[in-house]
Amino acid sequence: MSESVLTAPKTSALPRGGFVRRRLRNPWRRPTILATITWGYLAWSLIPLVIAIAVSFNASRSSSTVHLFSLQWWWTDPSDSLLHDPELHSAVIQSLRLSLTTMAIVVPLGVAFALGIDRWHGRLATGANFVMLLSFVMPEIILGVSVFFVFSFLLKFVPLGSTAQILGLVTFQVSYPVIIVRARLLSIGKEYEEAAMDLGATPRQSIRAVLLPLLYPAIFASAAIVFADTIDDFVTVRYLSGPVSSEPLSVKIYNFARGQPSPAINAAATFMLASTIVVAFVAYLLYRAFTKGQRTGGLGDLATRL
Structure with a gap:
């Protein structure tokens, strides 16, 4: 009886490009x-x-x-610091005023608009969605120039300055809460509202006691995004600026950088960055506070909310 000798199959050398194919063969690699x-x-x-x-x-x-x-360029310098320079001090206040006012107007308006689109049907909802997406993807310079022409030729009773800047920012920023809250509504579905109405709640009560708490993550995220995008907005507020007192910090930094910039500009830029981080952190804390029991409550705690 002859013994069969098992020989290992010969492996051919990897052809050119084998390294790339070997890397693509494992999609879970680092x-x-x-x-x-x-x-x-x-x-x-x-x-x-x-x-x-x-x-x-x-x-x-x-x-x-x-x-x-x-801290010389923050507040210790009596003339050139961020706190004592009258132009930078006024620009900081104007930036905060525009950001907070725009956020206070845009977020409730966007939430209401998202709720309306979610309940509309037909061409009206399609047109509203298209308008929101159009303002979301439109270049800001086109919107800034368009709003400038509107206030210059059609709405002449609205002077350029803080009022025109707020209206222009609201027009541009309203798409953010609408899209974010609309996406949250699509992920939630209709089950919670229907269950609340089965328990005897009116449509208004189901929105106030059930749906709005579920929308808090999207609402706080929208508020943080609107504030962060407004406080460093340049194009829209630059076109709609009136007197010097209406120039926010972004415009002031741009004007100063064109000449001999003061070191206080770096403090102003750091302030803008810190303000954005603080607002995002506060929004996260509010999100954690208001959504503490949502992950474990489910449909079972609807009766306690109504």
């Missing part, structure tokens, strides 16, 4: 190239912010000379 590109983009975007923040605490007027740590 995306090294994608991670490198992502971290490189984040570093490219954040390094200028880190430099501006560091320079804002520099005691020297020249950015090439580093003398950390000083």
Whole structure:
């Protein structure tokens, strides 16, 4: 009886391009190239912010000379600091006024509009969705110029300044809460409202006691996005600016940077960044507070809400 000799099959060398095919064959591998590109983009975007923040605490007027740590350009300098410079101080107040007022108008208006679109049917809902998406994807410079012509030729009784800026910002920002709340409504579905009405609630009670608490995450996210996008808006507020007192911080930084900029500009830019981070953090805390029991409550706690 002859013994059969088992020989291992010969493996041919990988052809050219085998490395790429081997990498593509395993979609769950660690995306090294994608991670490198992502971290490189984040570093490219954040390094200028880190430099501006560091320079804002520099005691020297020249950015090439580093003398950390000083609050000279924040409030200790009696004339050139962010707190004592009248133009920068007025610009900070104007930016906060525009951001808070726009957020207070846009968020309730967007929530109501999203609820209306969710209940409309036919061409009206399709047209409303199209208008929201159109204002969302339209370049801001086109909207800024259009709103400027509207206030200059059609609505002449509205002077350029704070009122025109708020109306222009509301026109541009209202699409954010509408789209975000609309997406939340689609993810929630109709089950909660129908269950609430089966328990005896009126349509108004089902919206107030059941639907609105479920919309809080989208509402707070919308408020944070609107505030962050408004406080650093430049195009719309620049076209609709009237007197010098109506220029917000973004326009003031642009005007100062064209000449010999003061180091207090870096403090102003840091203030804008810090304001955005604080508002986002407060929105997150409110989201955690208002949605504390939503993950465990489900449909069983509807009777306690009504």
